[in-house]
Amino acid sequence: MAARYIDIKNSLKQAILNNEYRVGDKIPSERELALHYDVTRVTLQKAMHVLEQEGFIERIHGKGMYVTKVIEDNVYLLNNGTSDSILGFSREFKNQVKVSSKLITLNKIAAGEYIAAQLDIHADADIHYIRRIRLVDNVPVLIEDSYIPCAVIASIPEAVLQKASLYEYIENKTGRKIKFYNSVIEAALFDETLSALLNIETGSPMLKVSGVTKLEDGKAFNYSISFNRADMFKIKNSWVGK
Amino acid sequence: MAARYIDIKNSLKQAILNNEYRVGDKIPSERELALHYDVTRVTLQKAMHVLEQEGFIERIHGKGMYVTKVIEDNVYLLNNGTSDSILGFSREFKNQVKVSSKLITLNKIAAGEYIAAQLDIHADADIHYIRRIRLVDNVPVLIEDSYIPCAVIASIPEAVLQKASLYEYIENKTGRKIKFYNSVIEAALFDETLSALLNIETGSPMLKVSGVTKLEDGKAFNYSISFNRADMFKIKNSWVGK
DNA sequence: TAGTGGTCTAGACCACCTG
């Protein structure tokens, strides 16, 4: 079903996560791996480039490919830009900790100019405005505001917002996968309203992440802003040259 | 000299920046562009994938390629993870504003465990510890601490730290290009020491970016932490699925 | 020099979108 290079990438990723290859180990050469998986070098390279981008290996010209320093500090929750499934909050953490949501607001309103511009729709188009508190092991850690055009999803069951992953719901409902995520990361301070919702001090530092999510067909379906407790969130970012 | 696909990417990037293609425009198909640049589709696709990663175009299966919303808010300075030359501060901004540095500290010290672990060297190896204030149009906007192994660069002229780009100096000195950058982004508050250096209020929000930079041969050469005024810096992050 | 990753060709077939 999926592309061959994705399968290969996942296979090697699992091998690394299972410690079959350890940090600093040299993994087999492209030519060996291509033979093993029975693909051409071009296809294998595609897999390896993705693995590199995701931060699992390092490719060094003339030397070989090496397993990178591990996925580090698990005390803090991270949310990066290069994983398979960055986007949904519950998706990312559901196997590690107990994630839940508390729905604060669910309204149908007109987009207004700013939101409309982000979503590439008309300012008078209807959208769902959703505000949720996210909890990890029952501790509130962030507030997330979402703006979703009614044209994409006519209605959103409250049950989804309370318990399930909104992204999975939308992928299933529309039959399209999530493709794009453009975000802007900023630091700010929690104001009275938001700090009260998280039960923390006003003026605490916040990591604010806002962005637009798009589906495979290029249609924007969600503009979101999340206000994250700075003491619980970091963002890992990796970059590979050229 | 450079790879063909990089040239093509830059050529199209320039065309977009010059408004030869405007936001929302459909650009020619892969097959047309491949013909025009006289390369195969595979090579052309490589160029386009990079261009997509850098946020200039969107590729939509079955439809075509479209110019993405522009590089936006130029009042704030941004520092993202997908550009050609993210890394150096002066590199990124030297054509837009007047960037200068003020050297606060330049010491040769032992790495110590934490820094040594980041740089993958011994804890008793010598490093340069550098603290600089960066100014944009003579306004101090961030503080940057750098930890550079003496084994990579024996000495660093003060003049470089005051005026020039440290990264360019190192690329020239070692004859190797910068390849890697793994960073962690956090939010925090400015303490007394740091706020005094930037002449802002203690307790102001800060965007803290720390990371390791590596050269082409995989050798770590700089662990840095930058403390950025949150009101002047945002980070743009784009992610493309699959 | 032998081995590695980096780039490129000239095809081919598939999956998706639109009229």
Next chain:
DNA sequence: AGGTGGTCTAGACCACTAG
């Protein structure tokens, strides 16, 4: 149906690293 991007093959040559 015709055009678009997505994937893949089976080679080839180049650039870099090491002993």
